[in-house]
Amino acid sequence: MKNIDGNLIFDHAPRIASYASAVGKKEGEGPLRDWFDRIIRDSYAGKDTFEQAESELMTTAVRIALNKGDYTQEDIDLACCGDLLNQCVASSFAMRSYAIPYAGVYGACSTMALSMILSATAIESGAARRAVCAASSHYCTAERQYRFPLEYGSQRPPTAQWTVTGSGACVLEERSRITPNTKTAAHQTTLERLDSDDSAFPKRDKRPHPIYLHSARLGRIIDFRITDQNNMGAAMAPAAADTIYRYLSASESEVQDYDMIFTGDLGRVGSRLLRDLLSEKGVELGEHHSDCGVMIFDEDQDVHAGGSGCGCCASVLCGYILDKMRDGTFRNILFVPTGALLSPTTVMQKQSIPSIAHLINIRTNA
Amino acid sequence: MKNIDGNLIFDHAPRIASYASAVGKKEGEGPLRDWFDRIIRDSYAGKDTFEQAESELMTTAVRIALNKGDYTQEDIDLACCGDLLNQCVASSFAMRSYAIPYAGVYGACSTMALSMILSATAIESGAARRAVCAASSHYCTAERQYRFPLEYGSQRPPTAQWTVTGSGACVLEERSRITPNTKTAAHQTTLERLDSDDSAFPKRDKRPHPIYLHSARLGRIIDFRITDQNNMGAAMAPAAADTIYRYLSASESEVQDYDMIFTGDLGRVGSRLLRDLLSEKGVELGEHHSDCGVMIFDEDQDVHAGGSGCGCCASVLCGYILDKMRDGTFRNILFVPTGALLSPTTVMQKQSIPSIAHLINIRTNA
Incomplete structure (x- = not known):
C-alpha cells in the first residue's frame, strides 16, 4: 500500500467478506430496524449485568458475521476490537471465547474505523489473510460510567446524544481469496436465536458484489x-x-x-x-x-x-x-x-x- | 511479511531507530536507574493532577525519542500509544500536542508490544515509513482507579505488584531508510530538563548498531x-x-x-x-x-x-x-x-x- 500525503491507498483493496449487526430494543424500533441482523429486546441480553450484555452484543455480531461467511475461528488471523467501557472490557470479555490473536484498540466512537484500518493494514502487510473487526456500546453501561446511574432519571440537555445499544462486526479478507459471500438459510438456522424477532432479518441480495x-x-x-x-x-x-x-x-x-x-x-x-x-x-x-x-x-x-x-x-x-x-x-x-x-x-x-x-x-x- | 502458524515474520525487519524512557522517583532509585533518560521526582511532574503527570511522562518519553533520532513530527506517519487509564486518556492527552495520525491501542500491560507490532505491520504494509510507539502508567493514577485512594493507606497482600510510574517510547523505521542513530550532546542540551538528575543520563554507545x-x-x-x-x-x-x-x-x-x-x-x-x-x-x-x-x-x-x-x-x-x-x-x-x-x-x-x-x-x- 501507499501513503500519499497521509491517505493510505490499499494495493490489494481488502474486501468486506461478511458483516453483521446486533442492536437493542430502541434501535430495533428506529428507521434502520430492517437492516439489523439481530434485535435483542432485553437490556441484559439474558446476562446478569449490562456490561455482560454489551459483550453479548459483540459476541453475537461477530458470530453472525463469521457464520454468514461460513468462517470458523481458525479462518481468522486477527481480531481487532474496541468499545467505550473502562479498560475496553466489553471487547476482551466478548473475544475471550475465540482463540483468535487479539488486538484491542481504543478510538472512542471512531473505534470501528480504527479497527478496520489497522486490520486492512495487517492484511496488506501479509500478517493476516482475514481479520474480524468489531465495536460495541450499550446505553446502560455508558450512562452509569460517563454520566449518572439510570435510576437518577437525570434530565438531559438538547445537545446530548443517546448512546446506541449495539454492535457491528465485519470480516475483512485479502482480495486474492475472493469467494462468494452468500447468506444461506442453512447458516441462519445454525444461529442461536436469543429473543430476536425473525422478521428483523433482512432479505439479502445473493449476488456476490465485492465490497472493498x-x-x-x-x-x-x-x-x-x-x-x-x-x-x-x-x-x-x-x-x-x-x-x-x-x-x-x-x-x-x-x-x-x-x-x-x-x-x-x-x-x-x-x-x-x-x-x-x-x-x-x-x-x-x-x-x-x-x-x-x-x-x-x-x-x-x-x-x-x-x-x-x-x-x-x-x-x-x-x-x-x-x-x-x-x-x-x-x-x-x-x-x-x-x-x-x-x-x-x-x-x-x-x-x-x-x-x-x-x-x-x-x-x-x- | 509472512504469517507462519501465527508467527509474524517481518520481511523488511523494521529497526528501532531511537527510544527513550521517563520514570518517577521510586523507579529512579531502583537498580535500572542508570538506563532511564529522565527521572521526574515530582509525582505531579509539575502538573495539577496525577493523570496530567502521566501524560507528561509519555510526552517526555516521546519528545526525547524524537530528539534522539533528530525527528520532527513531520517525519512520523503514525503514533500508536496506550495506557491503563479509563478511555486511555494519558495517551490521547499526551499525543494531542502532536499532529501525527493517531491509533489508540489497549492491551493493559502488554500495550507496548501491541503498539510496536501494529506499527511494524503498518511499516511493512507501506502505510508508514516511521511510527512512534509509547505506553505509560503512573502509580497514583492506577491506585485510585483500580484500588483505593492513596490516602486510605490500604494494606497490600504479598502477591500484589506496584504500578510503575513511567513511560517508554520508541521510533520504528523501515529498513531501507537506515541512518546512524547517535545521540549527540547537542541533542541532549535541546531537551527540556524538568527536575531530572543529569547524572541519570547514561553514556550511550555512539556506534550505529541497527536493532530490528x-x-x-x-x-x-x-x-x-x-x-x-x-x-x-x-x-x-x-x-x-x-x-x-x-x-x-x-x-x-x-x-x-x-x-x-x-x-x-x-x-x-x-x-x-x-x-x-x-x-x-x-x-x-x-x-x-x-x-x-x-x-x-x-x-x-x-x-x-x-x-x-x-x-x-x-x-x-x-x-x-x-x-x-x-x-x-x-x-x-x-x-x-x-x-x-x-x-x-x-x-x-x-x-x-x-x-x-x-x-x-x-x-x-x-
Whole structure:
C-alpha cells in the first residue's frame, strides 16, 4: 500500500467478506430496524449485568458475521476490537471465547474505523489473510460510567446524544481469496436465536458484489477546547472536518465523487457544525452527507441530538450502509466515524475534549 | 511479511531507530536507574493532577525519542500509544500536542508490544515509513482507579505488584531508510530538563548498531479463571506461557537460541508460575528468563511481588534492554509483555481475569 500525503491507498483493496449487526430494543424500533441482523429486546441480553450484555452484543455480531461467511475461528488471523467501557472490557470479555490473536484498540466512537484500518493494514502487510473487526456500546453501561446511574432519571440537555445499544462486526479478507459471500438459510438456522424477532432479518441480495476498502486515512487528535461533555458533536465536528478536508485534498477528489459521506455520530448539532466548518474551507457537503447518529433514531424517539457510541456507526455500517452497497444503491462512500477522547476523570478535572476522526473509502463494483 | 502458524515474520525487519524512557522517583532509585533518560521526582511532574503527570511522562518519553533520532513530527506517519487509564486518556492527552495520525491501542500491560507490532505491520504494509510507539502508567493514577485512594493507606497482600510510574517510547523505521542513530550532546542540551538528575543520563554507545524487529506474535485471550485482582501475575502467566510456547513451536527455535526472554510484569509470583507452566510442556527457561517487573525494583523497595503497569516493560525496554542490545550484551531477545484485561467493574461483578501476552523477537547485528 501507499501513503500519499497521509491517505493510505490499499494495493490489494481488502474486501468486506461478511458483516453483521446486533442492536437493542430502541434501535430495533428506529428507521434502520430492517437492516439489523439481530434485535435483542432485553437490556441484559439474558446476562446478569449490562456490561455482560454489551459483550453479548459483540459476541453475537461477530458470530453472525463469521457464520454468514461460513468462517470458523481458525479462518481468522486477527481480531481487532474496541468499545467505550473502562479498560475496553466489553471487547476482551466478548473475544475471550475465540482463540483468535487479539488486538484491542481504543478510538472512542471512531473505534470501528480504527479497527478496520489497522486490520486492512495487517492484511496488506501479509500478517493476516482475514481479520474480524468489531465495536460495541450499550446505553446502560455508558450512562452509569460517563454520566449518572439510570435510576437518577437525570434530565438531559438538547445537545446530548443517546448512546446506541449495539454492535457491528465485519470480516475483512485479502482480495486474492475472493469467494462468494452468500447468506444461506442453512447458516441462519445454525444461529442461536436469543429473543430476536425473525422478521428483523433482512432479505439479502445473493449476488456476490465485492465490497472493498479502497483507501483510508487515520486522523490526528484535534482539540477545539470544547469542555461541555453534553455537546460531543461540537467537540468532534472539527476532527471530522480536518480528516475529510485532508482526505479530499490528498486524493484530489470532491464531495460529489462520493455517493455519500457517512460521519459516525456527530448528531444533529455536530452535523451542522461540520457543514459550516467545511463550507468555510470551500467544501460544500450538500446532499452528500449523512450521520449515523442522526440516521439510527427517529426524531420522535426522544434522543435529542441523535445517537452516539462505538456501536452506533458500527451497527449502521454493518447493517444499512453495507446492505445498500450490496444492492448497488451506494457504490462509493466515505465512512468517517468520530471519537471524543475524554474520560469522566478529565471532565471533572476541567480538561477540554480532544477528538479524532478516521476515514475509510469503501467501494463496490456492483 | 509472512504469517507462519501465527508467527509474524517481518520481511523488511523494521529497526528501532531511537527510544527513550521517563520514570518517577521510586523507579529512579531502583537498580535500572542508570538506563532511564529522565527521572521526574515530582509525582505531579509539575502538573495539577496525577493523570496530567502521566501524560507528561509519555510526552517526555516521546519528545526525547524524537530528539534522539533528530525527528520532527513531520517525519512520523503514525503514533500508536496506550495506557491503563479509563478511555486511555494519558495517551490521547499526551499525543494531542502532536499532529501525527493517531491509533489508540489497549492491551493493559502488554500495550507496548501491541503498539510496536501494529506499527511494524503498518511499516511493512507501506502505510508508514516511521511510527512512534509509547505506553505509560503512573502509580497514583492506577491506585485510585483500580484500588483505593492513596490516602486510605490500604494494606497490600504479598502477591500484589506496584504500578510503575513511567513511560517508554520508541521510533520504528523501515529498513531501507537506515541512518546512524547517535545521540549527540547537542541533542541532549535541546531537551527540556524538568527536575531530572543529569547524572541519570547514561553514556550511550555512539556506534550505529541497527536493532530490528525480526518477528512477532499477537497473543490470544487466555482466561484461567483467576479472580484475585491482587494476584495478576497468576492471571497473566498462562497467557505468557501460551504465547511463548506457540512462538517457539512455530519458529522451531528453543529457549537457548535467545540471550534472554523478557516478560512484561509477571512479578515474582507470576514468573515462578510461568516457569512451571512451560516446564510442564517440556520447555525449561533456566537462566534465559527475566521479568521487567522484577528487574525494575530492588527487593528492599517494598513493592511485594514486583512492578507492573504499561510503563513497566515500556520503560525497561526503552532503557536497560535496548541499551544492552546497543552495546552488544544482548543480540537476540524475546520481549513478551503480558496484560490483565480486567476492569474494576468486572472485578466487582466477580468476573475472572482474561489475560493476553504479545511477543516480539528483537535482534541486533552488533
